[in-house]
Amino acid sequence: MERPYWHLGGDAPTHPGVLALVRRVGLAVRPVVSVLRRASPRVAAAVVVLQLLAGAATTSTLLLGTEVLGRLLAQAPGFSQPRVVLGPLLLLGLMLLVKLGLDSATAMMGAYLAPRVHRVAEEALFRVSLDVELACFDDPAFYDRLHRARDRGLMHLEGATTALVEALSALFSVGGAALALLWLHPLLLPLLVVALLPEGWAALHAARLQYVGMATTISLTRQAQMMAELATQRESAPEIRANQAQDYILAEYRQSAVALQDHLVHLGLLGAKAALWGRLMSGLGLVATFVALGMMLHAQWLGLAVAGTAVMAIRSASTALTQLMVMMHGLFEKGLYISDYREFIEESSSRVRPPSGVEAPEQPGRIELQGVSFQYPGQEGRLALRDISLTLEAGQSIALVGENGSGKSTLARLIGGLYHPSAGRIAWDGVDVRELTPDSVADRVVMVLQDPIRWPRSARDNVRLGRHRRVDPDARALREAAEQSRAHEVIDTLPRGWETLLSRQFLGGQDLSGGQWQRLAVARGLYRDAPLVILDEPTAPLDAKAEHAVYESLRKLARGRTVVLITHRLASVRNADRIYFLERGALVEQGRHEELMRENGRYAELYRLQTKLHGLDDDSE
Ligand SMILES: Nc1ncnc2c1ncn2[C@@H]1O[C@H](COP(=O)(O)OP(=O)(O)OP(=O)(O)O)[C@@H](O)[C@H]1O
Numbered sequence: 081m082e083r084p085y086w087h088l089g090g091d092a093p094t095h096p097g098v099l100a101l102v103r104r105v106g107l108a109v110r111p112v113v114s115v116l117r118r119a120s121p122r123v124a125a126a127v128v129v130l131q132l133l134a135g136a137a138t139t140s141t142l143l144l145g146t147e148v149l150g151r152l153l154a155q156a157p158g159f160s161q162p163r164v165v166l167g168p169l170l171l172l173g174l175m176l177l178v179k180l181g182l183d184s185a186t187a188m189m190g191a192y193l194a195p196r197v198h199r200v201a202e203e204a205l206f207r208v209s210l211d212v213e214l215a216c217f218d219d220p221a222f223y224d225r226l227h228r229a230r231d232r233g234l235m236h237l238e239g240a241t242t243a244l245v246e247a248l249s250a251l252f253s254v255g256g257a258a259l260a261l262l263w264l265h266p267l268l269l270p271l272l273v274v275a276l277l278p279e280g281w282a283a284l285h286a287a288r289l290q291y292v293g294m295a296t297t298i299s300l301t302r303q304a305q306m307m308a309e310l311a312t313q314r315e316s317a318p319e320i321r322a323n324q325a326q327d328y329i330l331a332e333y334r335q336s337a338v339a340l341q342d343h344l345v346h347l348g349l350l351g352a353k354a355a356l357w358g359r360l361m362s363g364l365g366l367v368a369t370f371v372a373l374g375m376m377l378h379a380q381w382l383g384l385a386v387a388g389t390a391v392m393a394i395r396s397a398s399t400a401l402t403q404l405m406v407m408m409h410g411l412f413e414k415g416l417y418i419s420d421y422r423e424f425i426e427e428s429s430s431r432v433r434p435p436s437g438v439e440a441p442e443q444p445g446r447i448e449l450q451g452v453s454f455q456y457p458g459q460e461g462r463l464a465l466r467d468i469s470l471t472l473e474a475g476q477s478i479a480l481v482g483e484n485g486s487g488k489s490t491l492a493r494l495i496g497g498l499y500h501p502s503a504g505r506i507a508w509d510g511v512d513v514r515e516l517t518p519d520s521v522a523d524r525v526v527m528v529l530q531d532p533i534r535w536p537r538s539a540r541d542n543v544r545l546g547r548h549r550r551v552d553p554d555a556r557a558l559r560e561a562a563e564q565s566r567a568h569e570v571i572d573t574l575p576r577g578w579e580t581l582l583s584r585q586f587l588g589g590q591d592l593s594g595g596q597w598q599r600l601a602v603a604r605g606l607y608r609d610a611p612l613v614i615l616d617e618p619t620a621p622l623d624a625k626a627e628h629a630v631y632e633s634l635r636k637l638a639r640g641r642t643v644v645l646i647t648h649r650l651a652s653v654r655n656a657d658r659i660y661f662l663e664r665g666a667l668v669e670q671g672r673h674e675e676l677m678r679e680n681g682r683y684a685e686l687y688r689l690q691t692k693l694h695g696l697d698d699d700s701e
Contacts, residue, residue: 127245141175186245535582
């Protein structure tokens with residue numbers, strides 16, 4: 081069964097071993113390190129060096145502390161020669177200052193790195209999302225991964241960077257303390273292990289609890305989040321109200337939110353219990369440490385000053401260990417999300433078409449489809465197009481007609497090079513489209529679609545985005561495109577004309593009607609100016625007057641170009657050089673309007689039905 085969007089990590093073991101936990105941390109760390117290498121390798125290396133130095137400073141402060149303590153104790157009970165202590169005391173103060181400086185420099189660099197990691201990782205995600213072939217977006221698994229990577233992976237990458245810096249700093253602190261103890265007396269190192277073991281065990285136990293509960297936490301969070309998004313998004317707001325779905329949404333939200341709340345309470349209580357045990361055990365560890373130190377003192381294996389330092393070192397190592405464990409917890413959790421990101425980038429990169437091949441002809445003379453079939457990803461056994469052969473000559477205009485779902489849009493996208501055939505071949509002037517560079521193919525095509533993109537930018541940008549690199553210094557091409565498409569009538573009504581922001585999501589923004597957006601889309605197509613024009617139901621949302629106006633402008637757009645028109649309004653295709661009638665993905669009729677009417681087949685039947693429906697004269701034949 082397909083896993084739902086919110087499901088994640090259901091295969092987590094119920095009793096993960098230390099190795100499984102370490103592996104999970106690795107899932108978070110590896111991608112962070114790889115992004116860090118690209119984002120700011122020098123600063124990342126500097127952080128490691130600074131932390132190494134901070135670890136060394138910990139060792140030095142502990143050793144200097146022993147020295148100060150030793151000299152103080154040597155003068156007990158009086159304090160006759162304070163000068164003897166002054167030297168190491170000053171050094172100790174200096175070393176503490178150095179450590180402080182190193183720690184704050186590390187914190188600053190961490191603050192510098194985290195947003196950079198986010199930015200670089202986000203850009204990498206956008207790069208592959210923009211570059212993968214269009215068919216990826218028809219693959220539900222791809223889409224699901226993309227959103228998981230974008231919604232969560234990115235955010236956690238940033239958090240994991242901070243956690244990694246802090247975990248490293250804690251690790252070097254423990255290391256620094258261990259080194260000082262080893263220096264003072266070799267037996268103190270096992271003592272440190274004994275002292276830290278109970279706390280380490282408790283932290284591991286807590287981590288295990290969290291790890292096991294993680295999959296459920298994430299699944300429930302995603303479920304609740306989905307409903308939260310529906311409740312707060314502008315796009316869903318009208319339909320929720322029209323369908324009176326408010327209570328339904330809230331009930332769905334509540335169902336997962338209450339389950340999440342109960343689950344978190346349960347985890348929290350278990351965590352608190354584990355923490356209690358941890359503190360009890362760490363108390364026991366401390367007692368054991370004192371006992372062992374007492375015995376070592378008694379046996380005269382070490383002096384009082386060394387014993388005092390050992391206590392300090394063990395306490396500081398224990399604090400650092402707790403910090404390390406907290407950071408490890410964070411990394412466990414983030415590892416799950418970050419692996420979403422990493423998997424997405426890896427898989428998608430293999431679905432980006434390389435920019436190799438030959439340039440497409442400037443003005444393609446003939447586009448040929450030979451036995452073309454197409455199947456959407458994940459639609460095994462269901463062909464959207466089957467065995468289509470047709471030829472499109474330069475300057476010709478063809479129409480694709482047929483019932484809903486017959487394959488018209490799919491065919492148009494194949495002709496425009498957005499999809500590639502699952503079988504058969506498409507050739508531009510005899511060269512297989514796969515051998516042409518994707519960029520040069522795209523460059524030769526204009527597409528005006530039924531539901532054009534509504535760029536949340538100014539009206540000017542909305543048109544210029546048709547070919548954003550076009551040099552148009554005095555905006556003459558822009559104005560021409562607007563006049564020919566009659567988009568200038570729309571622009572004239574806008575409060576700030578061309579500069580009006582076309583989005584209601586921002587203050588001062590303005591929305592347009594479906595028909596007005598459509599005119600801008602036609603203007604965009606005119607401004608794009610390419611030899612092959614594909615019009616996929618460009619007038620579907622328009623009223624009769626606007627439709628007429630748009631067709632007028634489309635006629636201008638079609639002049640001297642090769643045109644593929646998809647429409648349900650058969651009256652608009654009567655002048656096409658050739659009409660192709662599709663049924664369930666197959667070409668069943670083709671010819672000029674008059675020929676098809678004479679054939680009296682499916683096209684003629686549909687045409688008559690439409691003329692009857694619209695009360696028009698059937699003067700077709
Ligand atoms: N992204 C997709 N993923 C899977 N199947 C799809 C996808 N898009 C379309 N299809 C299927 O492919 C077939 C052809 O769809 P297409 O959109 O090309 O038809 P159409 O003739 O343009 O329809 P309409 O007139 O409704 O726009 C349909 O069966 C449709 O369900």
